[in-house]
Amino acid sequence: MNFFSRLRRFPFWSWVWFIIGALYFILPLFATFEFSLTWDPEIPLKAYQRAFEDNDFWETFGYSNMLALATIIASVILIVPTAYWIRLRLPEARRIVEFITLMPFVVPAIILVFGMIRIYSSPIDVPFTEIQLMQPLTNFKTGTNILIVAGYMVLAMPYMYRSVDTGMRTVDIRTLTEAAQSLGANWFVIITRIILPNIRSALLSGALLTFAIVVGEVTLATFLGVNAFGPYLFLLGQHRAYEPAALSFISFLLTWAAMGLLQLVSGGQGQAAGAH
Amino acid sequence: MAQTTVKPIKQPAATASWKTWLGVTPFLIFAVLFLFLPSLRLFTASFTNPEGKFTLDNVTQLVSEPFIVNAYKLSIQISAVTALGGGILGFLMAYSVTVGGLPKSLRSALITFSGVASNFAGVPLAFAFVATLGRQGFITHILRDYLGLNIYETGFNLYSFAGLSLVYMYFQFPLMVLIMAPALDGLKREWREAAENLGANTTQYWLKVALPVLLPSILGAMILLFGNAFGAYATAYALTGGRIGIVTIQIGAQIRGDVLYNPGLGYAMAIGMVVVMAISLAGYSWLQARTERWLK
Numbered sequence: 144m145n146f147f148s149r150l151r152r153f154p155f156w157s158w159v160w161f162i163i164g165a166l167y168f169i170l171p172l173f174a175t176f177e178f179s180l181t182w183d184p185e186i187p188l189k190a191y192q193r194a195f196e197d198n199d200f201w202e203t204f205g206y207s208n209m210l211a212l213a214t215i216i217a218s219v220i221l222i223v224p225t226a227y228w229i230r231l232r233l234p235e236a237r238r239i240v241e242f243i244t245l246m247p248f249v250v251p252a253i254i255l256v257f258g259m260i261r262i263y264s265s266p267i268d269v270p271f272t273e274i275q276l277m278q279p280l281t282n283f284k285t286g287t288n289i290l291i292v293a294g295y296m297v298l299a300m301p302y303m304y305r306s307v308d309t310g311m312r313t314v315d316i317r318t319l320t321e322a323a324q325s326l327g328a329n330w331f332v333i334i335t336r337i338i339l340p341n342i343r344s345a346l347l348s349g350a351l352l353t354f355a356i357v358v359g360e361v362t363l364a365t366f367l368g369v370n371a372f373g374p375y376l377f378l379l380g381q382h383r384a385y386e387p388a389a390l391s392f393i394s395f396l397l398t399w400a401a402m403g404l405l406q407l408v409s410g411g412q413g414q415a416a417g418a419h
Numbered sequence: 420m421a422q423t424t425v426k427p428i429k430q431p432a433a434t435a436s437w438k439t440w441l442g443v444t445p446f447l448i449f450a451v452l453f454l455f456l457p458s459l460r461l462f463t464a465s466f467t468n469p470e471g472k473f474t475l476d477n478v479t480q481l482v483s484e485p486f487i488v489n490a491y492k493l494s495i496q497i498s499a500v501t502a503l504g505g506g507i508l509g510f511l512m513a514y515s516v517t518v519g520g521l522p523k524s525l526r527s528a529l530i531t532f533s534g535v536a537s538n539f540a541g542v543p544l545a546f547a548f549v550a551t552l553g554r555q556g557f558i559t560h561i562l563r564d565y566l567g568l569n570i571y572e573t574g575f576n577l578y579s580f581a582g583l584s585l586v587y588m589y590f591q592f593p594l595m596v597l598i599m600a601p602a603l604d605g606l607k608r609e610w611r612e613a614a615e616n617l618g619a620n621t622t623q624y625w626l627k628v629a630l631p632v633l634l635p636s637i638l639g640a641m642i643l644l645f646g647n648a649f650g651a652y653a654t655a656y657a658l659t660g661g662r663i664g665i666v667t668i669q670i671g672a673q674i675r676g677d678v679l680y681n682p683g684l685g686y687a688m689a690i691g692m693v694v695v696m697a698i699s700l701a702g703y704s705w706l707q708a709r710t711e712r713w714l715k
Contacts (some may be wrong), residue, residue, distance in 0.1 A: 157519030174557035251650030260432025
């Protein structure tokens with residue numbers, strides 16, 4: 144192949160678009176990193192030191208991670224049996240459940256959180272009686288935690304359901320179930336010992352996306368008055384300059400690590416956007 | 420005489436017993452408690468005034484109050500601009516790594532990065548752009564020092580429409596890449612070969628074959644991007660501190676009530692948002708159904 148025909152085959156425009164996009168990706172990251180280093184020329188990592196010295200950082204960050212973990216566990220418990228049951232026994236429920244899992248796209252987080260506050264800030268009664276079942280969920284810490292985890296489960300639902308459902312498509316649920324049943328396994332054993340291990344990469348991808356959504360989430364956490372990492376970062380950004388830049392950079396690296404792991408495990412399946 | 424009419428085959432087990440439905444009740448109960456009831460409660464709340472009495476004022480204000488109409492306009496404009504801009508850039512990038520002839524390794528790098536960037540929103544994203552294009556930002560400095568161009572004197576402002584659009588694009592075009600890459604993979608090699616055998620050049624192939632096939636999925640993806648930007652709150656709030664009047668920020672201001680306080684109006688605006696989102700999602704699923712005919 145001579146030089147000119149090789150030049151003709153060189154995908155010039157493809158490179159142009161790719162480089163423009165890559166710059167768009169990288170420049171804000173680089174600028175954040177560069178800015179975080181300029182606080183003190185003597186100690187380049189001062190912003191990172193200061194950010195990590197702050198007790199509130201560890202507290203809120205740890206709390207957000209706990210919330211993420213709780214959301215992931217609760218979502219798995221709710222969604223895996225549902226998706227499994229639909230595939231196995233109830234295909235006519237597929238459309239309605241898929242529709243519900245798409246609803247969080249239609250109902251933005253800000254609407255969800257105000258609706259939940261409206262409902263659960265009054266005591267929960269037994270309908271048509273004066274008997275009070277529970278005090279308002281927003282009044283005590285566990286109640287608020289339940290609310291916010293439920294809200295995060297809703298936000299993560301589209302991704303979690305899709306990951307799990309895609310995962311189940313690749314294994315023969317029916318045969319596995321029949322084999323397990325003829326060996327005497329009950330439903331609990333089938334789901335925990337047979338189904339879950341078989342869809343673990345799909346579960347991991349759903350879990351990592353949930354993690355990415357929850358850890359930096361601001362809207363629900365702010366309006367429910369929860370001391371999570373998102374509101375902390377927001378407040379910090381209003382008073383300080385360099386520490387937020389450092390933490391932003393770190394949180395990007397964390398998300399990247401999570402997604403890289405996902406890519407490694409699932410080969411690029413099942414990614415979509417989070418809550419903005 | 421032989422029976423010639425073919426009877427339609429009945430679907431076996433068309434109705435599952437109610438016991439089978441029990442399997443999905445936990446999910447349905449969860450959805451009712453934390454998704455439907457809250458949304459429904461906002462719907463009824465949008466018909467109450469601050470004193471808790473029934474009123475239609477909030478709903479009529481939606482179309483009569485200039486600041487609300489402007490908020491919807493601004494939100495729709497920003498979502499449309501970023502859906503279009505992000506959609507085009509995302510499509511071109513997805514094209515370049517799928518059928519555009521770039522090395523395979525770039526493809527997986529781009530997909531991973533898109534997965535990250537499409538989830539990288541909210542506070543950190545706002546800070547990243549302040550560091551990039553703010554008054555003291557990295558690029559602002561480079562343009563001023565090396566090209567003598569002060570973008571803030573030319574009327575650019577990161578905390579305005581143009582700035583916010585640039586910021587939103589950061590999570591918009593990666594989402595487009597994620598959606599379009601599989602669709603572009605679905606273009607069959609035989610179509611291109613057939614077109615070339617019939618004497619079509621590259622432009623003709625794209626205009627007459629590839630784009631018409633891809634068009635529903637391109638439009639569908641852009642609708643998704645539209646909704647993605649329309650519901651965004653944290654990014655805009657962190658960037659402008661609530662000074663830009665998009666719908667989500669106005670809702671927050673009405674309900675939280677620092678200065679403005681009329682929750683009912685806020686709820687009514689929220690319901691208005693749900694309507695806009697529902698329309699765009701309906702459009703999306705319609706286009707999705709059309710695409711699936713070709714790209715299976």
